[in-house]
Amino acid sequence: MMTSPALAAVALDSSESGGGIAVVTELLWAVLQHAFGSRARLIALLPGGHPTPSFIDKVRFGTKLVQAQVAGRTDWILFSHLALAKAQTGLPSRLRVPYGVFLHGIEAWCPLSTREQQILRDADVRLSNSAYTAGRVMSAHPDIGEVIACPLALPPAATQDACALSFDPGPHAVLVVGRMSAGEQYKGHDQLLEAWGFVLAQIPDARLIVAGGGDDLPRLRAKAATLGIDHTVIFTGFVSAAILNELYRRSALFALPSRGEGFGLVYLEAMRAGLPCVGSIHDAAGEVIRDGDTGCLVDQADIPGIATTLSRLLADAPLRARMGAAGRTRVNDMFSFDRFERQLLGVLNAPQGVAP
Numbered sequence: 001m002m003t004s005p006a007l008a009a010v011a012l013d014s015s016e017s018g019g020g021i022a023v024v025t026e027l028l029w030a031v032l033q034h035a036f037g038s039r040a041r042l043i044a045l046l047p048g049g050h051p052t053p054s055f056i057d058k059v060r061f062g063t064k065l066v067q068a069q070v071a072g073r074t075d076w077i078l079f080s081h082l083a084l085a086k087a088q089t090g091l092p093s094r095l096r097v098p099y100g101v102f103l104h105g106i107e108a109w110c111p112l113s114t115r116e117q118q119i120l121r122d123a124d125v126r127l128s129n130s131a132y133t134a135g136r137v138m139s140a141h142p143d144i145g146e147v148i149a150c151p152l153a154l155p156p157a158a159t160q161d162a163c164a165l166s167f168d169p170g171p172h173a174v175l176v177v178g179r180m181s182a183g184e185q186y187k188g189h190d191q192l193l194e195a196w197g198f199v200l201a202q203i204p205d206a207r208l209i210v211a212g213g214g215d216d217l218p219r220l221r222a223k224a225a226t227l228g229i230d231h232t233v234i235f236t237g238f239v240s241a242a243i244l245n246e247l248y249r250r251s252a253l254f255a256l257p258s259r260g261e262g263f264g265l266v267y268l269e270a271m272r273a274g275l276p277c278v279g280s281i282h283d284a285a286g287e288v289i290r291d292g293d294t295g296c297l298v299d300q301a302d303i304p305g306i307a308t309t310l311s312r313l314l315a316d317a318p319l320r321a322r323m324g325a326a327g328r329t330r331v332n333d334m335f336s337f338d339r340f341e342r343q344l345l346g347v348l349n350a351p352q353g354v355a356p
Contacts, residue, residue, distance in 0.1 A: 044061070079102065106260050127344070176189065177270075194227070198308075
């Protein structure tokens with residue numbers, strides 16, 4: 001379907017603060033640039049580094065999108081997020097070019113407005129970051145049509161020198177990375193805090209490093225204090241890519257026992273750094289983490305089980321080394337950029353290897 005040389009990709013944000021969606025945007029744009037070179041075009045909602053779109057940003061974005069289609073400057077569009085595709089409703093259907101939408105997770109399997117459902121029904125292709133997301137979206141909205149899984153990858157790792165930290169993680173640090181939002185308390189931060197006292201009873205020098213910002217951070221800080229574990233829990237707030245890379249390098253293992261990950265790019269980041277990963281049985285973590293091989297999957301509701309898993313991994317350095325090595329291999333074999341590119345272009349029916 002999408003084989004014409006006049007192309008447009010639509011991006012949300014490419015800044016460091018853009019999170020996982022920014023990484024997916026980067027991946028999609030990198031594939032289109034590699035496949036189509038200068039014939040690929042980018043229509044961005046946000047200038048790099050801007051955290052939130054203003055009304056003017058949205059109007060400017062919609063105007064550029066409509067003009068590109070009406071003037072015949074693009075033959076198809078790939079939206080990197082469902083929210084961006086809403087701009088298509090500003091153009092009569094007879095004037096729209098074919099378009100695809102990339103779906104990430106909870107934003108697509110939760111209840112959708114009539115407008116959002118129509119956008120997905122009208123799309124020529126619907127892609128998702130995992131088979132789990134595809135299944136949940138089609139189950140929640142059975143009339144929108146097929147959703148095709150296109151598992152994610154990481155951009156090539158940039159070479160970075162060691163970076164100084166303001167604290168010593170110690171030899172038994174458990175790292176959790178993710179935005180903490182009061183409206184999305186499903187990622188497992190509460191359960192990790194509740195399990196941490198049990199972990200300390202087995203591993204007294206353990207440290208829990210919580211990286212990320214969000215409006216739920218004050219509540220979680222207060223909870224750690226109430227539980228009497230705050231002296232062993234380090235809340236870093238938002239950190240730069242360089243600091244995050246150093247945290248991965250110096251931690252013993254990674255944990256995010258979430259209930260709602262559509263994929264979990266942070267698992268790939270941790271595995272690429274050689275860390276065993278603890279995810280949950282409730283979401284797409286099982287498509288990334290191989291239970292017992294590259295990490296462990298736990299029941300988020302089983303606090304003693306989470307504590308036992310963390311303690312066992314922290315106490316067994318050879319096991320962590322084996323799982324970390326297996327994780328690196330899995331990232332290279334199953335979640336490489338080349339593999340993602342082949343899958344995406346295969347779905348879009350776009351030619352490969354035509355970049356200048």
